[in-house]
Amino acid sequence: MKRMILLWAALLTTAAALAQPRIRIEHGPYLQNVTEEGFTVIWSSTADAAGWVELAPDDGSHFYAAERPKFYDSHLGRQRIGRMHSVRISGLQPGTTYRYRIMQRGVVLNEGNKRVILDEGYGNDILKHKPYTVTTPDPAQERVDFWVVNDIHSRDSIFRRLIRTAPEEKPDFVCLNGDLATQIETRQTLWDACLASASEILTPAGIPLVAVRGNHENRGVCSGCWSDFFPTPTGETYYTFRRGPAFFLVLDGCEDKPDSDIRYYGLGDWDAYRQREAAWLKKVVESEEFRTAPVRIILIHMIPGGASSWYGEQQIRRLFVPELVGKGIDVMLCGHYHRYQWIDDGSRGVDFPILVNSNVDRLAVSADASGIDLKVFDTAGKLVKQQRIDKK
Numbered sequence: 001m002k003r004m005i006l007l008w009a010a011l012l013t014t015a016a017a018l019a020q021p022r023i024r025i026e027h028g029p030y031l032q033n034v035t036e037e038g039f040t041v042i043w044s045s046t047a048d049a050a051g052w053v054e055l056a057p058d059d060g061s062h063f064y065a066a067e068r069p070k071f072y073d074s075h076l077g078r079q080r081i082g083r084m085h086s087v088r089i090s091g092l093q094p095g096t097t098y099r100y101r102i103m104q105r106g107v108v109l110n111e112g113n114k115r116v117i118l119d120e121g122y123g124n125d126i127l128k129h130k131p132y133t134v135t136t137p138d139p140a141q142e143r144v145d146f147w148v149v150n151d152i153h154s155r156d157s158i159f160r161r162l163i164r165t166a167p168e169e170k171p172d173f174v175c176l177n178g179d180l181a182t183q184i185e186t187r188q189t190l191w192d193a194c195l196a197s198a199s200e201i202l203t204p205a206g207i208p209l210v211a212v213r214g215n216h217e218n219r220g221v222c223s224g225c226w227s228d229f230f231p232t233p234t235g236e237t238y239y240t241f242r243r244g245p246a247f248f249l250v251l252d253g254c255e256d257k258p259d260s261d262i263r264y265y266g267l268g269d270w271d272a273y274r275q276r277e278a279a280w281l282k283k284v285v286e287s288e289e290f291r292t293a294p295v296r297i298i299l300i301h302m303i304p305g306g307a308s309s310w311y312g313e314q315q316i317r318r319l320f321v322p323e324l325v326g327k328g329i330d331v332m333l334c335g336h337y338h339r340y341q342w343i344d345d346g347s348r349g350v351d352f353p354i355l356v357n358s359n360v361d362r363l364a365v366s367a368d369a370s371g372i373d374l375k376v377f378d379t380a381g382k383l384v385k386q387q388r389i390d391k392k
């Protein structure tokens with residue numbers, strides 16, 4: 001009899017354990033591609049799950065006051081199952097604040113077309129987080145304020161110090177200008193490099209990320225995971241966006257050495273990628289959106305080549321610079337050298353200044369139709385360099 005009771009107790013314990021949601025939010029969320037009409041939310045779960053985002057207006061109502069619209073992590077009309085979740089919320093109004101929460105259902109059983117069983121829902125409601133908020137840009141915004149950090153190379157403690165005051169200072173976005181990690185061997189690499197901290201510090205303040213691929217992000221088993229973390233409007237690592245008065249051109253110089261270099265194990269195809277990018281760039285600079293923007297800023301990790309530059313920089317100069325000269329670019333913001341440089345002597349073949357940010361400082365940029373202020377702050381928050389570009 002005693003043995004039967006123990007057996008029942010064990011069965012009940014097992015059943016109770018199975019009834020618990022087993023899959024949790026692992027990392028994130030963070031915000032991407034915040035536009036006047038939508039935004040993208042990225043996070044990861046501890047195991048395979050189907051994810052979605054619930055949206056509510058910021059009108060003082062309780063989140064449970066009504067059934068809220070759901071936006072699913074789906075591809076070609078079917079919800080995706082996996083650990084990385086990317087949900088695009090669209091159809092929004094400009095200059096408007098929304099509340100959102102991320103949700104997911106873990107996979108209990110997946111027998112393909114025979115049977116799929118999903119767990120109960122688990123989201124940031126259970127974590128007792130208030131719903132997150134995000135504000136879509138107002139097209140009438142006359143100034144854009146943003147921060148740039150680069151070459152973090154997985155020094156998360158430096159990254160945290162550089163961005164810690166963002167929730168109070170509220171830049172429109174934080175740009176990660178390449179080489180967040182030295183190579184990407186697993187998805188965890190990027191979370192550990194700085195993205196878990198970015199989510200923790202920036203997301204509650206509604207501050208999105210803008211990502212630029214560096215040369216080092218081409219390396220490692222999971223280098224292709226980059227696009228899972230940073231989906232773009234073009235589906236490529238080069239893209240554009242508008243924020244306030246500024247048109248932003250995000251470029252990718254790819255690797256720094258020739259494709260045939262022994263370190264790339266015969267896998268390099270960056271020459272072709274840069275050529276396709278240059279053809280796309282030619283169309284961008286002819287576009288109405290580019291030509292009519294009051295301010296034009298380039299974000300790129302590597303720099304157009306000088307006299308003693310490596311192959312990748314030479315290719316940026318050969319392929320991209322001819323499309324940019326004479327087009328009214330105001331400034332190019334780079335990293336890669338791990339030390340500050342202000343290059344405005346035309347030595348890189350361009351007709352605009354280039355600011356190279358170091359790997360231990362944060363660049364704060366404030367731009368409007370009258371000009372651009374560029375201020376460099378160290379990890380203690382001390383102003384260490386500044387430049388002003390007058391447009392009038």
Ligand SMILES: [Fe+2]
Pocket residue numbers: 178179214215216301335336337
């Ligand atoms: Fe680099």
